Amino acid sequence: MTEPPRRRLRADARRNRDRLLAEADAVFRQEGTDAPLDSVARRAGVAIGTLYGHFPNRRALVGSLLRERNQALFQHGQELLTSSPPAQALIRWVYAVVEHAAAYQGLAAVLADGLGDQESELHASCVRMTDISDQLIANARAVGALRRDVTGADIFALMNAAAWTREHLPLEQADRLVALTMDGMLTRAPNRNTTTKQDRSQNS
Amino acid sequence: MTEPPRRRLRADARRNRDRLLAEADAVFRQEGTDAPLDSVARRAGVAIGTLYGHFPNRRALVGSLLRERNQALFQHGQELLTSSPPAQALIRWVYAVVEHAAAYQGLAAVLADGLGDQESELHASCVRMTDISDQLIANARAVGALRRDVTGADIFALMNAAAWTREHLPLEQADRLVALTMDGMLTRAPNRNTTTKQDRSQNS
DNA sequence: ACCTGAACACCGTTCAAGT
DNA sequence: ACCTGAACACCGTTCAAGT
Numbered sequence: 309m310t311e312p313p314r315r316r317l318r319a320d321a322r323r324n325r326d327r328l329l330a331e332a333d334a335v336f337r338q339e340g341t342d343a344p345l346d347s348v349a350r351r352a353g354v355a356i357g358t359l360y361g362h363f364p365n366r367r368a369l370v371g372s373l374l375r376e377r378n379q380a381l382f383q384h385g386q387e388l389l390t391s392s393p394p395a396q397a398l399i400r401w402v403y404a405v406v407e408h409a410a411a412y413q414g415l416a417a418v419l420a421d422g423l424g425d426q427e428s429e430l431h432a433s434c435v436r437m438t439d440i441s442d443q444l445i446a447n448a449r450a451v452g453a454l455r456r457d458v459t460g461a462d463i464f465a466l467m468n469a470a471a472w473t474r475e476h477l478p479l480e481q482a483d484r485l486v487a488l489t490m491d492g493m494l495t496r497a498p499n500r501n502t503t504t505k506q507d508r509s510q511n512s
Numbered sequence: 513m514t515e516p517p518r519r520r521l522r523a524d525a526r527r528n529r530d531r532l533l534a535e536a537d538a539v540f541r542q543e544g545t546d547a548p549l550d551s552v553a554r555r556a557g558v559a560i561g562t563l564y565g566h567f568p569n570r571r572a573l574v575g576s577l578l579r580e581r582n583q584a585l586f587q588h589g590q591e592l593l594t595s596s597p598p599a600q601a602l603i604r605w606v607y608a609v610v611e612h613a614a615a616y617q618g619l620a621a622v623l624a625d626g627l628g629d630q631e632s633e634l635h636a637s638c639v640r641m642t643d644i645s646d647q648l649i650a651n652a653r654a655v656g657a658l659r660r661d662v663t664g665a666d667i668f669a670l671m672n673a674a675a676w677t678r679e680h681l682p683l684e685q686a687d688r689l690v691a692l693t694m695d696g697m698l699t700r701a702p703n704r705n706t707t708t709k710q711d712r713s714q715n716s
Numbered sequence: 717a718c719c720t721g722a723a724c725a726c727c728g729t730t731c732a733a734g735t
Numbered sequence: 736a737c738c739t740g741a742a743c744a745c746c747g748t749t750c751a752a753g754t
Binding site for chain 1 (some may be wrong): 582591611621624626627662665666668669670673674676677680681682685686688689692693695696699
Binding site for chain 4 (some may be wrong): 317318321322324354355356357358361
């Protein structure tokens with residue numbers, strides 16, 4: 309729940325670790341989470357063995373990279389819980405996570421896999437995302453803004469599916485998927501919630 | 513549009529080609545489209561060079577593998593165009609394609625990438641899928657069963673996103689994504705269209 | 717006309733040897 | 736305590752040599 313028991317590192321080791329993370333972020337942004345770790349090490353100015361010394365595998369590296377970012381995301385989610393009208397809060401949360409999960413190509417897959425995999429360094433984060441979704445859902449349902457049996461797991465699936473869509477289809481397509489789906493989930497209720505452009509061509 | 517100009521092959525070459533396709537199908541089903549081609553060749557009883565002789569790259573192999581299957585799918589789509597009430601036809605079409613695109617792990621990505629990539633062996637098929645979706649959409653809209661500005665591209669995105677979801681999240685999650693999204697897209701119109709279980713807990 | 721398989725390139729991961 | 740980089744394994748792809 310709290311910070312991992314980060315043991316003290318020798319000064320040079322910490323410096324290497326930090327540079328590895330910085331370069332990994334840069335490389336993953338450009339080439340996705342499957343980029344050669346070799347090039348990460350080279351850019352960080354260390355041997356490949358050093359990278360493995362700090363991070364036992366690629367997932368651990370991605371996990372460390374996301375830890376801070378995740379904290380910020382969760383805090384944002386918590387704030388939305390009270391700061392915005394329930395329906396809008398849920399919508400904003402979904403877009404925020406999609407944005408987050410689209411940081412690197414391949415990240416959506418890592419996250420999706422992480423929910424069911426206890427071993428994953430991102431497991432806890434995925435559970436947390438689902439939890440926050442559940443709370444936002446409960447709020448929205450409480451004011452009658454959300455219809456049907458939508459669950460946190462559904463929202464988690466949608467967020468990852470949309471992030472994946474960003475990697476493979478034209479830019480707006482992912483947003484349209486989210487907009488259409490959310491719009492179907494939300495009832496046009498007391499509080500207005502416009503996911504898409506203003507188009508109210510509806511009948512009955 | 514019609515059969516590719518398949519040149520006559522020497523008997524042994526044709527036999528090899530067929531076995532390669534059969535084994536590729538088996539291997540891809542088990543290990544996904546990223547499975548070692550080496551093992552495909554070995555199982556087919558030929559050298560790796562023979563595989564590359566028949567299929568210049570992995571995409572070509574996947575493409576050939578899907579050509580027949582795609583024909584069947586398109587025909588099904590065409591039939592739905594006239595055989596079922598528009599809303600139901602669209603729903604069935606989406607589930608059929610999701611099923612199709614989930615045949616191998618990684619296939620959804622190949623398909624999604626194929627829509628925008630002229631070079632892809634699956635490009636034409638992806639365009640076709642979008643076209644059929646467009647026609648089904650037009651029908652549904654014509655009877656007032658479909659709301660908003662849903663496009664064939666939206667349906668294509670949803671289908672692939674759902675197929676991808678199957679690869680990474682618990683089984684029903686993909687179906688739930690489709691059900692929730694489609695249910696939001698479809699209006700409760702003259703002709704009944706129940707995507708999910710019967711739950712009409714609604715207000716207004 | 718087609719097949720073979722050695723050869724090369726590339727990358728993940730380990731570990732003995734260094735400092 | 737940490738780093739180095741050679742070494743090994745694995746896989747995609749090519750191509751000279753065979754039939």
